[in-house]
Amino acid sequence: MRNHVKNIFLIFYGLFFVSCVYFNTFYNAQNSFNKAIEIIDNDSSKNYKEEQNISNIAKKLLYESISSSNIVINKYPDSKYIDDAIYYIARSYLSLNELYKSEKYFVQLINDYSDSKYYNESRLWLEYIHLKLDLLDLAIKNINSIENDFNNSKKNIDKELWFLLYDLKGDLFIKLQKHEEAFAQFETSLNYLTSKTKKIMMYSKLATISESENKLK
Structure with missing residues (x-):
């Protein structure tokens, strides 16, 4: 009887331990990503550049997020956080300017997780x-x-999605060298922002684009 109780205890302890490891791994992926994005946004607000050089600290956090997210995907394939993990990998690679890797994971999320809360954001x-x-x-x-x-x-x-859409359209018009249309889209995007940073x-982005446009005249 005592051995039976002991075995049950060991089973429950094992399940609890695995559950803790799994959640901690996901938390690390999420936390590292959020910290990295906060650093990148703060740096961009001080000095916007089209191709922003991100700090070594932010890079380290992004790679940590990618590593932890891959563990979630590979070790816990039935997890409810799989789409979150794919999203963190895709966004991290995008911030690192590793575009083809980022594209691969966004396409995977869009194709395989159409019910995900990240679906529309990933499309953008x-x-x-x-x-x-x-x-x-x-x-x-x-x-x-x-x-x-x-x-x-x-x-x-x-x-947030409306902001991304209008910001994206602004970037598109810049590519097409239609600067008036671009500024109209960027100004509209500001209506959907609540974060001061x-x-x-x-505003730093608009000032930089305006300065570049004046140099071309």
């Missing part, structure tokens, strides 16, 4: 990548499709 980030890769025709087509979807379900689209970053 994927088009940022297409712009960086100068795939303008593809980006224009997909951005129009995303905007139509958003307009057809406005109540379900939060402010992100607002400062956007």
Whole structure:
């Protein structure tokens, strides 16, 4: 009887231990990613650059997030946090400017997790990548499709997604050298920002673009 109770205790202890390791791994992925993005946003708000050089601390945190996320995916494939892990990897690689790796994971999330809370956001980030890769025709087509979807379900689209959409459209018009249209989109995007840091970053972005445009005149 005592051995039976002991075996049950060991089973429950083992399950509890595995559960703790699993959640801690996911928490590390999430925490490292959030800290890195906070550092990057703060640095961008002080001195915006189109190709922002991120600090070594932020890089280290992003790679830590990628590593922990991969553990979640590989060791706990039935986890409810798989789409979160894929998202953290995709965003981390994008911040590191490793575009093809980032694209791979955003495409995976979009194709395999259409019910994910990250689905629409991932569609937008994927088009940022297409712009960086100068795939303008593809980006224009997909951005129009995303905007139509958003307009057809406005109540379900939060402010952060509207901000990303208008910021993305602004970047597209910059690529097309339509600066007036770009500024109109960027100004609209400001209406959807609540974070003071992100607002400062956007004003810094507008000032940098305006300065570059004046140099071309």
